[in-house]
Amino acid sequence: MIHGESYKPIIAEAAKMAIGEENIYERVFIFELLKDKNDPNAVAGAVGFSVREPKFYVFKAKAVILATGGATLLFRPRSTGEAAGRTWYAIFDTGSGYYMGLKAGAMLTQFEHRFIPFRFKDGYGPVG
Numbered sequence: 001m002i003h004g005e006s007y008k009p010i011i012a013e014a015a016k017m018a019i020g021e022e023n024i025y026e027r028v029f030i031f032e033l034l035k036d037k038n039d040p041n042a043v044a045g046a047v048g049f050s051v052r053e054p055k056f057y058v059f060k061a062k063a064v065i066l067a068t069g070g071a072t073l074l075f076r077p078r079s080t081g082e083a084a085g086r087t088w089y090a091i092f093d094t095g096s097g098y099y100m101g102l103k104a105g106a107m108l109t110q111f112e113h114r115f116i117p118f119r120f121k122d123g124y125g126p127v128g
Helices: 004-019 096-103
Strands: 028-035 043-050 056-060 118-120 123-125
Touching: 028 056, 028 096
Parallel strands: none
Antiparallel strands: 028 043, 043 056, 118 123
């Protein structure tokens, strides 16, 4: 049985085998999206730096997927520390993807969704 904490290593191994380990960049902090000079509505790459080494990266791409997650820390549960360690209440979902998308010219829609933990006797969990 595969549990949530096992997904990342399984998917990482499959990616390394599929595209080659030399094409995977880990621990790179992306801070800017690069616009396509010929199409103002397209993103052509990204700029970032290594969090472990003094290296700067400029990535060119035909397609860019912004998969930084949501902004789960905007609305916290009323009980102190109740859901802090849960995968669905990730502390690293800071909303940085919203900022980068907005700065690159994306139209941000459907912000009426907010995270509300579903509560029931002896437990709680995520709801859409």
